[in-house]
Amino acid sequence: MIVVRLAAAACLAVSGYVHADLYVHGYRGIPGVGPAFLVQAAASFALAALLLAGGAGILRLMGVGLAASSLVGFVLSRTVGVFGFVERGFQPAPQAVVSVLVEVAVLGLLVPSGVVGVLRWRAGRAVRAAG
16 A cells, blocks of 8 residues: 555646746746646645645545546646636647646546545444444
8 A cells, every 4th residue: 555655745846847847937927727726736845745744534535635626627728728718739838737647647547545434434334333
């Protein structure tokens, strides 16, 4: 499980770096989008550090939520737009591709461990209820 936490933390840190880099290099001037990139970067770095410190289930759930919301934002920015801001394809390159890949990786790493955690919790609860 520690390998999963380390890998997820690394992916979150990369996502945070990509969003911070884009914020510094132009996105900070985009109303609504700039602050969202700054918040996403800060949250990614914080969650990465917390995952390194321990693997509480709530942290894994927060990582899933952050990665999923980033991917939703990515899709929205390329379809209907976000705060009036629309991008095309996988631009800016290579940041868009890197961001999508590491966020999908976070989901691939943390969703299965979350499902296992929930199943263990439910099994423990059933044992306690039966005993």
